[in-house]
Amino acid sequence: MVQLAPVPFDILIGRMFRELKEKKSIFDLPAQRFVAAYPGHDLSVAFRGRRAATPFGPAAGPHTQMAQNIALSWLAGGRVIECKTVQVNDAIEVPRPCIDMATVGYNVEWSQELTVQQSLEEYVKGAMLIEMLKASGIGASLSDTVFDMSVGYDLAGIRSAKVRGFLDGMLDATAVVDRLRSQIPSQYGKFRDLPFPTRISDSLTLSTFHGCPPNEIEGIVAHLIGDVGLDVVIKLNPTLLGREALDAILRDRLGYHDIVVPDRAFADDATWPEVVDLIGRLAPFAAGREKSLGVKFSNTLVVENTSGFFPASEPVMYLSGPPLHPLAIALVARFRNTFGDRVPVSFSGGIDEGNFADAVGLGLKPVTVCSDFLKFGGYRRGWRYFGDLVKRMDAVGAKDIEVFTLHAHGQAEAALADLGLSADRDARCRAALAAGGDPRQAAGDAFAAWVSAARVRNSAVYAERAIADRRYGAAENATPPKKIGSSLVLFDCLTCDKCIPVCPNDANFSFSVPVGETPVERLTPKGDGWALEVTGSVWVRKPHQIGAFADVCNECGHCDVLCPEDGGPYKSKPLFFGSRETFEAAPHRDGFVVEPGPEGAAMLGRFRGETVRVERTSAGVRYSGQGFDLALDPGDVAGSVSGAADGPVDLTRLRIMLPILDAVAGPGAVNYVSAGLGRGA
Known part of the structure; x- marks a missing residue:
């Protein structure tokens, strides 16, 4: 079992700011892909009584598990950070591999891989990194950020002392902040006095997972609102559509005939009438305690594990990506047809740059992403989301999200008719639409109701459009990334660097080594001396090499899927x-x-x-291992070697390790390894 090990706070800080200074990037995200404000455009939205500078964020998942994930998601424009789900069982064994994005997107991981205490600390570290970035002027123009917790999966676990301690820690992180504040390296001491937030989050998206009965959901929500005092969003499952409606979309309209949703997925999950009754009871319960209740569409879809990629021990896997989008949007439309716009709706399901603006135009907030950030480019893709949103806003003359919602799906006039305004005000609003005027000013105190009506109508219109859109169909999502037929080895590959940005944990990185052929020798003790024999050579044909930082690599297998060569960078590279x-x-x-x-x-x-050790010394190197301890000059082995050995010593590992050591720890190296050596230098 692979165990993630969070990167110490001082190393994260040192790596972050040194990389920014020397490479104009942070955790391998280029500075030109940091999302900043667009002058003249207000992208902010209200979320649970707070303001978020954008309606965008990472979904609870692989992009919000560790502090560097959170910082990267924020740099990519996320201002509602949905932290990865925490549960009482924090020693789960996640199957390996666990993420397959070869086509539409599947996974078999569903909860945090850290302990509950580690998760709390990572989320606090992420929040503090963001504050340091803002204090440095990065992203400060979009400063308002909301952290949203996620817990699961049953009432007993959520009531446990362990999970309650997590919730209390997120509500008041003073002790953690004070401890971490003291770990800020001295060269960044100016940040120690920042007013870091100690109330990291007071809202929560409940992950009910699959098979959670309605009475259990109701008990959990009542506990979180009534006893803990949180605003709560309930994340619901695609099976709410029912077998007939789901198959009509997934199989008949989209053409995914090979995807099988097991009958038990419908039998175990809540039904639509049960959820309607549930929300009908919980919404007034929350309002009576001055808290908000919302829903999120949707969770992943349970399907039978037929991929051949995941271990056969896993009977099911969880579908995400393109086909989930029209399924989740269909639920949004159905929900709003029942409840109107009275209950806030969050969204996750196949979001990408092509549909982000559409989802924002439905008034969904936040609109969260996971699968698309696992495709080529990773966090770099977020920058394009906002470019497209602003372009769409400009096309309809909208300077803020609410005005954009009126225009986004062509339903402004129909929504206006729903309000039954006076003839005079109705005429002013229609004139504003026709002339490109200010609908907010024209509608006055009816503007909020107008936007609300547009959200409902937009949802119905877009649901039909999404189901009919070929980009979500099986034919458009059937081709996996190309493989070229070669296998990865320790040194050299295509060096396409595709594996670096797609890793959500920022585990993969590049380094440079000298190229050429290096002879490999074998040393044999002979009386008072040594015999040297050349036994082969080590070739390095490219200066640019790929490595992986083991502490944050969970062997999810994702980089293997997207690598053009076989073998997997996480398995084959240093x-x-x-x-x-x-x-x-x-x-x-x-x-x-x-x-x-x-x-x-x-x-x-x-x-x-077998473990060996290489150490740079003033006279050369010291090379030691089982049965030998040698000192030598790598440039003149025969003339310099001294020490002792029980028998012949193969120098192959020495020749491999020396250039790697110099590359990852030498002057100019910027990575977690070099940051750890300097402890923030």
């Missing part, structure tokens, strides 16, 4: 641990750990379970 502790805690994973030595950087390397 793997670097952040500390001796994490290195020794994973004896089944070959890799390296770099640490300070008496005279220079030292590296431990594990090859097929």
Whole structure:
């Protein structure tokens, strides 16, 4: 089992600001892809009584598990950060691999892979990193950010002391903030006095998962609102459509005949009438306690595991991506047909740059993304979402989201007719629409009702359009990324760098090594001396190499799916641990750990379970392992070697480790390894 190890706060800070200064990027996201404000456009929305500078955010999932994920999601424009779901069982064993984005998108991971306490600290670290970025002028023009918690999956677990401690910690993180504040490196001491928020979140999106009965959902929500004092959003499942309606969309309209939704998915989940009754009871319950209740469409869809990618031990997998979009939108339309715009609706399901503005135009908030950020480009894709939204706003003369909602789906006049305004006011509103005037001024105190009516009508119109859109169909999403037929090895590959931005944890990175052929020798002790024999060579044909930071690589398999070569970067490329502790805690994973030595950087390397050590010294290197301890000059092995060995010593591992050590820990290297050596330098 792979265990994630959060990156220490001081290392995150040092890496973040040094990379920004030297490479004009943060956690491998180029600065030109940071989302900033668009002058003359107000992209903000209200969310649970707070203001979020954009309606966009990462869904609870792989992009909100660790502090660097949260910072990256924020840099990509997310201003409603939905933290990954926390549950009482924080020692789950997630199958490996667990994410498959070859076509539409499937996963078998569904909860945090950290302990509950680690999750709390990561979310606080993420919030503090954001405040430091804003204080540095990055993203400050879109400053208002809302953190939204997520917990699951049953009332007993949520009532447990462990989960209640998490909730209380998010409501008042003073102790964690104070402890982390002291860890800010001295060279960034100016940030220690920032007024970091200590109330990280007081709203929560409840992940009911699959098979949670309505009475359990009601009990959980009543507890979270009444006992804990939170605003709550209930995330609901696509099975609410019912077997007939879901199959009519997924199979008949979209053409996904190979996807099988098991009968038990419908039998175990709440039905539509049950949810309608549930919301009808809980909405006034929340209002009576001056809290808000909302819904989110939708969770992933349970389907049978027929992919051949995930372990056969998993009977089901969870569908996301393009086909989930029209399913979730159909639920939005059905819900608003029943409740109007009285209950706020959040959204997640197949969001990408092509439909983000459409979803915003429905008045959904936030509109969250997961699958699209797992495609080529990763977090870099967020920048395009906003470019398209602003372009669409300009096309209809909208400077804010509410006015855009009126125009987004062509329903402004029909929505106006629904209001039954006086003839004079109705005429003023229609004149404003026709002449490109200000509908807010024309409608006066009826503007909010007009926007509300437009949201309902927009939802129905867009639901039909989405179902009919070929881009969500099976034919458009059947082709996996191309493979070229070659296999990855330790050094050299296409160096396309596709694996770097698609990793949600920022585990993959690049480094540079000298190119050329290096002879590999074998040293054999002979009496008082040594015999040197050349046994082969190590070739490095490209200076640009790929590595993975083991502490934050959970072997999800995602980079393997998108890599043009076979073998998987996370399995084939050099793997670097952040500390001796994490290195020794994973004896089944070959890799390296770099640490300070008496005279220079030292590296431990594990090859097929056997560990050796290389240390730079003033005279050359010290190379040691099981049965040998040598000092030598790599440029003149025969003339410099000294030490002891029980028998022949193969220098292959030495020749592999030296250039890697210099590359990841030498001057100019900017990565988690070098940041760890300098502890923020």
